[in-house]
Amino acid sequence: MWSMTQGERPSSPAPALDSLTAGVQAAAGKGPPPVHLWNPAYCGEIDMRIAADGTWFYMGTPIGRPALVKLFASVLRKDPERFVLVTPVERVGIRVDDAPFVAVAMETRGEGAGRALAFRTNVDDWVIADSSHPLRFEREATGGLRPYVLVRGELWARVSRPVFYDLVELGEERDVAGVAMFGVASAGTFFPMAEAAELAAQLAAGEDAP
Structure with a gap:
């Protein structure tokens, strides 16, 4: 389910979708989350992909809830090495085919x-x-x-x-x-x-x- 970039070691197992969702919801408040200020440990790559047409997939299945996609998009960030979803306590990599x-x-x-x-x-x-x-x-x-x-x-x-x-x-x-x-x-x-x-x-x- 999870994959790591060669040479990196996660500080903890990568979170499941429910755990990640809960963390994002806890971090979300009024206005855009200040993801540029958060620098938690990298927890590995989650099996999530944004296709070229903007569709978000989790484990190969489209995420059909627009509200959930918007929630994840609010904590999306581009680090030098990869795209990540980031909260104050965890940071996971995702794949983006073209632009997010x-x-x-x-x-x-x-x-x-x-x-x-x-x-x-x-x-x-x-x-x-x-x-x-x-x-x-x-x-x-x-x-x-x-x-x-x-x-x-x-x-x-x-x-x-x-x-x-x-x-x-x-x-x-x-x-x-x-x-x-x-x-x-x-x-x-x-x-x-x-x-x-x-x-x-x-x-x-x-x-x-x-």
């Missing part, structure tokens, strides 16, 4: 230069893309782009395909260091997606835009 969250909706707030783009994640967190919560665009093997928005700490949300289409509709060209770039602006920050000439060539060839 998915941005499933977007809304615009304000207009013109003051416009901000707010994203809702699959666990109902809201984040506004800005200099502290940037958008990034990774190149896929197929040539397309894979977009992400930083939620908190080192935890990113992959922007779902329908939301990405909405994002592209808001895009514009700007000069970045002498290069015409296509991107999107939010809260006073411009986030380049790709070179404008590259996108024009794709469209001319009949290929899908990123």
